[in-house]
Amino acid sequence: MSETVIPNDRPSRWSRMWNSNMGYSFRRNPVAVVSMIVFLMIAFAAFLAPVIAPYDPYDPANIDIMNSEYPPIWVDGALPEFMLGTDDQGRDLWSTILYGTRLSLLIGICAVALQAFLGISIGLIAGYVGGRLDSLLMRLADIQLSFSTLMVAIIFLAVTQAMFGSDTFNRYAVVFLIAVIGVAEWPQYARTVRATVLAEKKKEYVDSARVLGFGPLRIMVRHILPNSLSPIFVISTVQVANAIISEASLSFLGLGMPPSQPSLGSLISSGFDYIFSGSWWITAIPGVVLVVLVLVINLLGDWMRDVLNPKLYKG
Amino acid sequence: MSLLSVRDLTVKFAMRDQTVTALNGISFDLAKGERLGIVGESGAGKSITGFSLMNLLSRPGYIDSGKIEFEGEDVVKMSDKRLRDLRGNRMAMIFQDPMVTLNPVLTIGQQMIETLMAHRKLSREEARQIAIVKLREVYIPSPEERLEQYPHELSGGMRQRIIIAIALLLDPQLIIADEPTTALDVTIQADIMELLLELCQSNQVGLILITHDLGVVSQMTERTLVMYAGRIIEQGRTREIINDPQHPYTQGLINALPQQTVPGQRLKQIPGNMPGLASIPTGCAFHPRCKYATDLCRSQIPEVVQYGDLKVACHEVQRLQADEDRQEVRA
Numbered sequence: 001m002s003e004t005v006i007p008n009d010r011p012s013r014w015s016r017m018w019n020s021n022m023g024y025s026f027r028r029n030p031v032a033v034v035s036m037i038v039f040l041m042i043a044f045a046a047f048l049a050p051v052i053a054p055y056d057p058y059d060p061a062n063i064d065i066m067n068s069e070y071p072p073i074w075v076d077g078a079l080p081e082f083m084l085g086t087d088d089q090g091r092d093l094w095s096t097i098l099y100g101t102r103l104s105l106l107i108g109i110c111a112v113a114l115q116a117f118l119g120i121s122i123g124l125i126a127g128y129v130g131g132r133l134d135s136l137l138m139r140l141a142d143i144q145l146s147f148s149t150l151m152v153a154i155i156f157l158a159v160t161q162a163m164f165g166s167d168t169f170n171r172y173a174v175v176f177l178i179a180v181i182g183v184a185e186w187p188q189y190a191r192t193v194r195a196t197v198l199a200e201k202k203k204e205y206v207d208s209a210r211v212l213g214f215g216p217l218r219i220m221v222r223h224i225l226p227n228s229l230s231p232i233f234v235i236s237t238v239q240v241a242n243a244i245i246s247e248a249s250l251s252f253l254g255l256g257m258p259p260s261q262p263s264l265g266s267l268i269s270s271g272f273d274y275i276f277s278g279s280w281w282i283t284a285i286p287g288v289v290l291v292v293l294v295l296v297i298n299l300l301g302d303w304m305r306d307v308l309n310p311k312l313y314k315g
Numbered sequence: 316m317s318l319l320s321v322r323d324l325t326v327k328f329a330m331r332d333q334t335v336t337a338l339n340g341i342s343f344d345l346a347k348g349e350r351l352g353i354v355g356e357s358g359a360g361k362s363i364t365g366f367s368l369m370n371l372l373s374r375p376g377y378i379d380s381g382k383i384e385f386e387g388e389d390v391v392k393m394s395d396k397r398l399r400d401l402r403g404n405r406m407a408m409i410f411q412d413p414m415v416t417l418n419p420v421l422t423i424g425q426q427m428i429e430t431l432m433a434h435r436k437l438s439r440e441e442a443r444q445i446a447i448v449k450l451r452e453v454y455i456p457s458p459e460e461r462l463e464q465y466p467h468e469l470s471g472g473m474r475q476r477i478i479i480a481i482a483l484l485l486d487p488q489l490i491i492a493d494e495p496t497t498a499l500d501v502t503i504q505a506d507i508m509e510l511l512l513e514l515c516q517s518n519q520v521g522l523i524l525i526t527h528d529l530g531v532v533s534q535m536t537e538r539t540l541v542m543y544a545g546r547i548i549e550q551g552r553t554r555e556i557i558n559d560p561q562h563p564y565t566q567g568l569i570n571a572l573p574q575q576t577v578p579g580q581r582l583k584q585i586p587g588n589m590p591g592l593a594s595i596p597t598g599c600a601f602h603p604r605c606k607y608a609t610d611l612c613r614s615q616i617p618e619v620v621q622y623g624d625l626k627v628a629c630h631e632v633q634r635l636q637a638d639e640d641r642q643e644v645r646a
Binding site: 130203210213214215218223226 | 369371374398399400401402403404407408410411412415416417418419420421429430433434478481
């Protein structure tokens with residue numbers, strides 16, 4: 001047999017990604033491109049908030065109550081230094097939105113990471129082991145799903161708030177929010193992962209891994225999980241959007257981030273009291289940011305589902 | 316001492332409303348370095364035999380009774396830990412379709428190195444070197460670069476070579492090949508079979524070749540089992556089984572080969588289909604399709620009898636043989 005020479009310059013990871021099926025469909029889909037750009041802009045602005053924001057909204061020394069409720073610059077009676085106006089406490093709205101978006105994204109992503117960790121572990125075990133354990137875990141998931149996320153979160157947060165007192169609660173609000181949103185939504189992951197594992201488990205590469213003497217843990221984590229990633233990606237995007245909304249709803253209800261460290265939700269909530277006194281921007285502008293953020297994440301999720309679902313793709 | 320000795324192996328499947336018997340009292344031996352063929356129609360229990368040997372049956376299948384002694388140790392009674400050591404290390408298996416047997420998201424190198432490191436205390440680099448040597452043994456050109464490639468970048472024949480290399484990685488005593496070339500095209504089939512034969516002979520590895528291709532069996536193996544509806548109906552040296560089969564079913568299989576027919580003639584197929592496991596006929600399971608069947612065949616399961624060099628499970632062997640002799644004399 002003759003030795004064939006294979007060129008050694010394999011394309012870099014980035015160019016392989018760009019030229020892949022997914023990269024191609026991304027470039028061909030204007031909605032996905034625009035959504036991605038908007039999402040990246042929001043994400044960058046949010047995570048670079050301390051650099052970009054002209055004021056630090058968490059520093060009481062920066063805030064002057066006399067500056068409260070200035071409108072955005074395109075409305076009469078605005079001050080030029082407050083681009084989007086100020087809120088009821090005299091904080092620069094633009095800076096507060098940047099910091100608030102950062103919090104919302106942080107909570108959304110961390111909560112989804114927690115959901116994913118719980119859901120993927122439980123789903124893998126349920127799907128791979130099967131039998132009684134599978135039934136037990138899935139019934140647990142059903143029970144969890146039959147309570148609405150918000151209901152669980154409201155009860156949990158209200159109880160913790162009462163238990164620890166407002167001060168402690170406010171200090172650790174981020175952690176509580178991540179925990180409660182993370183724990184409340186794990187069944188979404190567990191169900192999807194279990195379904196994929198059931199399909200993957202029957203494939204021959206799993207048999208051949210068993211024939212090679214690999215243990216169940218190694219087969220689950222190293223062989224089945226990497227083959228089940230595409231649905232996980234798809235629900236992750238949707239779940240991030242959902243978690244951001246859950247966080248905003250809880251904060252709006254006063255069970256989330258305190259007004260001193262506002263997320264988008266608590267900002268909307270605090271502005272709501274002033275909406276009839278004419279200061280619509282305190283609610284409207286963070287509201288628009290929230291809607292745009294959730295919308296682009298959902299659009300990206302839709303696009304990803306279309307690409308990764310082989311049934312839609314071939315049809 | 317034989318490498319593998321199977322005694323009265325019975326495998327059952329617990330279905331919703333009944334328990335069906337997939338293997339019924341299978342017994343055979345395999346010497347070290349010996350090559351054995353298992354033939355039969357689809358559903359005869361060939362692949363189940365292969366899986367049982369590794370104790371890999373998954374629900375609803377289970378080993379009901381019997382012994383599988385491999386190197387003097389009963390596989391049926393092994394702990395999970397011993398079984399993991401057995402699989403891959405001392406016994407390896409090659410599957411039918413190379414397109415789906417390799418994990419699609421791991422590179423060839425990752426899969427080979429992982430296998431080695433799971434069973435032996437080796438550094439990554441040592442494992443890589445062994446992988447390269449094994450890939451050379453199966454005539455893979457430029458193995459260093461193949462290690463970096465994913466299964467989808469390789470052709471079917473190439474993948475089956477790699478699967479053979481993975482099976483040989485840990486120098487097992489026995490390879491079970493379950494229709495290793497069915498999914499490949501004909502020219503590559505011959506290559507792969509030749510390679511498998513060469514490797515088994517040079518390394519003194521035992522081979523159990525599961526197939527329905529009698530031509531392949533005659534080239535590759537020293538002994539053959541013929542299975543029908545979960546039982547071994549005939550076993551013996553491959554040459555005898557091919558040249559002078561005793562059981563009417565084996566005779567039918569050989570007569571059905573296209574080579575036995577003049578072009579333009581219909582193929583001489585065995586009438587009817589193999590019964591499903593849930594509805595195995597009474598007596599000899601083959602009797603509804605057998606032209607020699609008598610009342611005895613319909614009522615009583617035939618014992619295995621030694622006939623010449625073959626072990627045959629048929630009531631009518633002796634009468635048939637006598638008839639044949641008479642015909643020969645007349646001719």
